[in-house]
Amino acid sequence: MSLLELQNITAGYDKNVILKDLNFQVEKGELVSLLGSSGCGKTTTLRLIAGFSNPISGKFIFNGQDYTQVPLNKRNFGFVFQSYALFPHMTVFDNVAFGLKMRKLSQDQIKKEVMEMLETVDLKGFENRFPKEMSGGQRQRVALARALVIKPDLLLLDEPLSNLDAKLRVKMRVEIRRLQQKFGFTAIYVTHDQEECFAISDKVAIMNHGVIEQMDSPSVIYNHPRTEFIARFVGFENFLDLKRTGEAGKYQAGDNSMIQVTEHKDGENFKACIRPEDILIVPDDSGAVNPLKGEIMVSTFLGKRNQYNVRTAIGEFEVSTDQESVYKIGDKVTLSLTPGKIILL
Numbered sequence: 619m620s621l622l623e624l625q626n627i628t629a630g631y632d633k634n635v636i637l638k639d640l641n642f643q644v645e646k647g648e649l650v651s652l653l654g655s656s657g658c659g660k661t662t663t664l665r666l667i668a669g670f671s672n673p674i675s676g677k678f679i680f681n682g683q684d685y686t687q688v689p690l691n692k693r694n695f696g697f698v699f700q701s702y703a704l705f706p707h708m709t710v711f712d713n714v715a716f717g718l719k720m721r722k723l724s725q726d727q728i729k730k731e732v733m734e735m736l737e738t739v740d741l742k743g744f745e746n747r748f749p750k751e752m753s754g755g756q757r758q759r760v761a762l763a764r765a766l767v768i769k770p771d772l773l774l775l776d777e778p779l780s781n782l783d784a785k786l787r788v789k790m791r792v793e794i795r796r797l798q799q800k801f802g803f804t805a806i807y808v809t810h811d812q813e814e815c816f817a818i819s820d821k822v823a824i825m826n827h828g829v830i831e832q833m834d835s836p837s838v839i840y841n842h843p844r845t846e847f848i849a850r851f852v853g854f855e856n857f858l859d860l861k862r863t864g865e866a867g868k869y870q871a872g873d874n875s876m877i878q879v880t881e882h883k884d885g886e887n888f889k890a891c892i893r894p895e896d897i898l899i900v901p902d903d904s905g906a907v908n909p910l911k912g913e914i915m916v917s918t919f920l921g922k923r924n925q926y927n928v929r930t931a932i933g934e935f936e937v938s939t940d941q942e943s944v945y946k947i948g949d950k951v952t953l954s955l956t957p958g959k960i961i962l963l
Contacts, residue, residue, distance in 0.1 A: 627676035654825035696765030894938035896959035908955035
């Protein structure tokens, strides 16, 4: 049985419905990320789990018990906010100790657990500093320490790295993953950053207009998107319509050309997709697999790679190549679509 389960949850604010019959499960010890653009419902889902709001309908089951109406202060959940939400008038020690003091632990026990946690997050020696005397990354580690020291049944993180610069975000996401694997806690992580999300998560739930379009491991979502929305979200730029033929693995494109596809799915008509880096530009169509004749319309230099927009009889394709061959606008080329990289949606 799952540790956490949202069953047919509908939720929103006033008359604005954001989540629509949402179903969501998290296993014990997993770090699951909610990923999506602004307004998709990920923060609403997190706030509902935390206890900041209640659903219009549906149930929230946690560890086999109905938590739908359990108040926030009765849920042993840790919460890490985007803004850190540290008490500015308290030292680092007192910020981390706050939850333990609320639980009325002894002074000796509080000191022991706080100092152990500060050492874990590499902040030993900072216990007497105030938040204003620390960097953004240090303040974020204080917020993590405060959430973890109470040994929460569930850790909730709401875009915790969005206020940090790019280099520090990479360092902190590694730190969060290290702590999660060390302690084995269950966590739900909200973000709009795909790279950050895929780097730290056991599973990812991609949300769109209040529903989960796909939930799976990062590698499965990246390599096997189920829908066009997911495919576009994870970097597929090229789409084409295909129709199954009587011959296995062969599909008919819009100009009646035959396209070979390795993947098999039941059905007759498909929207297919392929990434820019999985299309080759070849000298001619002799020996090329899935050859498409085209013309270079746009050429863009991207440092290590060049990007080309190529017009063909079945539409425009975006192609990413290395620096070995350079093409100019107007050049006639042949594209080769790798059969094993074409995904049927």
